[in-house]
Amino acid sequence: MSKLFRAVIMGPPGSGKGTISERIAHSFGLKHLSSGDFVRENIAAKTEAGVLAKTYIKKGLLVPDHVMTRLLLPRLEEMTKYSWLLDGFPRTLAQAEALNSACDLDVAINLNIPLETLKERLQHRWIHPPSGRVYNMCFNPPHVQGKDDITGEPLIQQEDDRPEALVARLRHYKDVAKPVIDFYKMTEKAKGILYTFSDTETDRIWPNISTLLSTKISTIQSDARCASTH
Numbered sequence: 001m002s003k004l005f006r007a008v009i010m011g012p013p014g015s016g017k018g019t020i021s022e023r024i025a026h027s028f029g030l031k032h033l034s035s036g037d038f039v040r041e042n043i044a045a046k047t048e049a050g051v052l053a054k055t056y057i058k059k060g061l062l063v064p065d066h067v068m069t070r071l072l073l074p075r076l077e078e079m080t081k082y083s084w085l086l087d088g089f090p091r092t093l094a095q096a097e098a099l100n101s102a103c104d105l106d107v108a109i110n111l112n113i114p115l116e117t118l119k120e121r122l123q124h125r126w127i128h129p130p131s132g133r134v135y136n137m138c139f140n141p142p143h144v145q146g147k148d149d150i151t152g153e154p155l156i157q158q159e160d161d162r163p164e165a166l167v168a169r170l171r172h173y174k175d176v177a178k179p180v181i182d183f184y185k186m187t188e189k190a191k192g193i194l195y196t197f198s199d200t201e202t203d204r205i206w207p208n209i210s211t212l213l214s215t216k217i218s219t220i221q222s223d224a225r226c227a228s229t230h
């Protein structure tokens with residue numbers, strides 16, 4: 001019998017959440033749920049939450065917690081049969097508390113990447129907005145310069161990935177993320193789930209995350225087997 005596995009991945013813009021989430025989803029068969037993708041889908045579908053979210057994103061702001069939880073928690077309820085990895089949520093303490101009430105997490109991955117590395121990476125980040133696919137002109141360039149690999153459509157650079165916007169964005173990230181990290185350290189239900197990875201290269205962090213998840217997933221599954229035989 002296999003028990004479901006639930007994880008979140010946190011880190012500043014450019015820390016590699018999307019890149020690492022793809023690797024986790026591919027290696028461990030978890031569903032990769034991206035809060036940014038949910039927001040973009042809701043904007044495209046013009047749902048009530050999507051229309052509201054758009055007004056904040058346009059101003060370069062985070063979507064307010066009540067809109068974000070209204071958009072995301074029902075999607076998690078549809079996922080009760082699946083193991084998943086949530087990327088981009090929670091971003092604030094209120095979101096962490098809402099998620100904590102809605103489900104039990106097994107692991108919270110926290111990426112701690114130096115500021116200079118983030119600046120360097122985001123300067124070279126290009127995205128395909130309709131799909132959320134992300135490229136980096138040095139690390140994972142597209143097959144054809146400036147074009148999405150799957151659709152051939154043009155890639156763009158986000159305004160807020162530019163160096164001028166970045167410092168303020170990273171400062172803001174630190175302010176809102178600190179209480180989330182503390183929450184995972186202190187809250188009884190979440191004790192022991194937080195793992196922080198610090199490095200400048202995704203390829204050096206990845207083996208450690210992979211080992212952690214292999215160990216956690218096999219422990220959870222053998223606990224479930226023991227429980228089912230007792």
Ligand SMILES: Nc1ncnc2c1ncn2[C@@H]1O[C@H](COP(=O)(O)OP(=O)(O)OP(=O)(O)O)[C@@H](O)[C@H]1O
Pocket residue numbers: 011012013014015017018035036037039056057060061062063064068088089090091092095
């Ligand atoms: N958990 C969240 N809380 C509030 N707003 C969110 C959340 N997740 C996404 N958003 C909104 O959607 C936008 C797009 O999110 P997404 O995670 O794709 O990109 P991002 O902010 O550029 O992050 P990153 O650079 O870390 O990948 C965000 O800028 C923010 O306005």
Ligand SMILES: Nc1nc2c(ncn2[C@@H]2O[C@H](COP(=O)(O)OP(=O)(O)O)[C@@H](O)[C@H]2O)c(=O)[nH]1
Pocket residue numbers: 011012013014015016017018019020121122124125126134135136137138139140200201202203
């Ligand atoms: N040079 C370099 N770029 C990386 C590395 N890991 C990820 N990237 C790129 O850095 C950018 C940010 O990564 P992304 O996964 O989008 O981070 P997120 O904002 O946390 O989701 C993307 O363009 C990635 O392709 C790395 O180890 N080295």
